[in-house]
Amino acid sequence: GQQLNQSPQSMFIQEGEDVSMNCTSSSIFNTWLWYKQDPGEGPVLLIALYKAGELTSNGRLTAQFGITRKDSFLNISASIPSDVGIYFCAGLLGSNYKLTFGKGTLLTVNP
Amino acid sequence: DADVTQTPRNRITKTGKRIMLECSQTKGHDRMYWYRQDPGLGLRLIYYSFDVKDINKGEISDGYSVSRQAQAKFSLSLESAIPNQTALYFCATGLAGGPSYNEQFFGPGTRLTVL
Numbered sequence: 305g306q307q308l309n310q311s312p313q314s315m316f317i318q319e320g321e322d323v324s325m326n327c328t329s330s331s332i333f334n335t336w337l338w339y340k341q342d343p344g345e346g347p348v349l350l351i352a353l354y355k356a357g358e359l360t361s362n363g364r365l366t367a368q369f370g371i372t373r374k375d376s377f378l379n380i381s382a383s384i385p386s387d388v389g390i391y392f393c394a395g396l397l398g399s400n401y402k403l404t405f406g407k408g409t410l411l412t413v414n415p
Numbered sequence: 416d417a418d419v420t421q422t423p424r425n426r427i428t429k430t431g432k433r434i435m436l437e438c439s440q441t442k443g444h445d446r447m448y449w450y451r452q453d454p455g456l457g458l459r460l461i462y463y464s465f466d467v468k469d470i471n472k473g474e475i476s477d478g479y480s481v482s483r484q485a486q487a488k489f490s491l492s493l494e495s496a497i498p499n500q501t502a503l504y505f506c507a508t509g510l511a512g513g514p515s516y517n518e519q520f521f522g523p524g525t526r527l528t529v530l
Contacts, residue, residue, distance in 0.1 A: 335517040346419075346505050346521035347458070354514075392457065396517045402473065403519060407457040 310393055310406030318414050323380040325409045327393035335396035336376040337403070338367050342389045350391075351378070383413050418442045419522035421506050427528045434493040436525050438506030445511040447489040448519060449473075449481060452503040461504075464489055465511065496529040503527075 310327045317323060327336070335354055339347035351362050353369035353376060360367055364381045376393055393406040419440045428434050438447065449461040450473075460473030462481040470481060478500060480492045493500055503526055507519040 337518060339521075344524075346507075346524045349518055349520060352515065352518050354517075394458075394519075402460055402463065403517075405458040407455065 308395055308404050308406040310409055312409055314410040316412045317383055319383060321383055323383055325391060326377045327406045328375040331397055332373045333395035333397055336369050337394040338378050339392045340389050347392055385413050385415050387411060388413050419508055419520060421522040421525050423525060425526045428496050429530050430497055432496050434496050436491045436504055438489045438522055440487050440508045442508050444508035446509040448507040449491045450505045498529045501529045
């Protein structure tokens with residue numbers, strides 16, 4: 305199946321720092337989604353991107369749909385302890401309705 | 416109330432037992448999905464349904480079956496559970512059209528342990 309490479313696998317940061325993570329693929333996607341998963345819970349949709357070059361914000365979170373349509377980036381500004389969790393990217397290929405998920409970035413924020 | 420609910424939230428069973436996991440949604444979405452999550456492997460699609468009469472296999476359907484009893488209900492069965500089916504199972508829903516049709520919304524998950 306299609307592969308999404310998500311990096312980094314994990315991050316340890318201090319409260320107040322900015323965070324960046326990304327997903328790349330050898331395939332062209334027409335949708336990128338970013339999710340956050342807290343321990344013991346299901347993934348929660350943070351941001352959806354539908355157009356190449358699109359930049360969308362949700363509070364302190366900003367995500368971009370790469371111009372090549374093969375990558376996407378998520379930035380978190382001024383991190384706080386409740387940002388802790390696993391962040392997943394997911395992409396949709398062409399007319400295929402099945403999402404492909406990255407393996408996640410585990411974020412730890414030290415107060 | 417939660418839009419997507421899953422029951423049970425936790426289940427421990429023995430090898431060879433038949434298990435059913437249930438999912439209900441109040442979002443009015445046509446599409447429903449079952450995923451499993453394993454450490455280091457991310458989310459993998461088991462089955463999906465675009466409406467009550469439409470059932471499709473995902474990438475890892477062997478050992479599983481599903482039933483779409485109504486628009487709002489989608490159940491996953493393990494006919495004869497085996498230990499490597501120990502995982503977190505998630506149900507998700509999505510719209511069939513409109514500007515947000517690619518977005519999927521997840522339930523809280525079921526933690527299944529097969530001994």
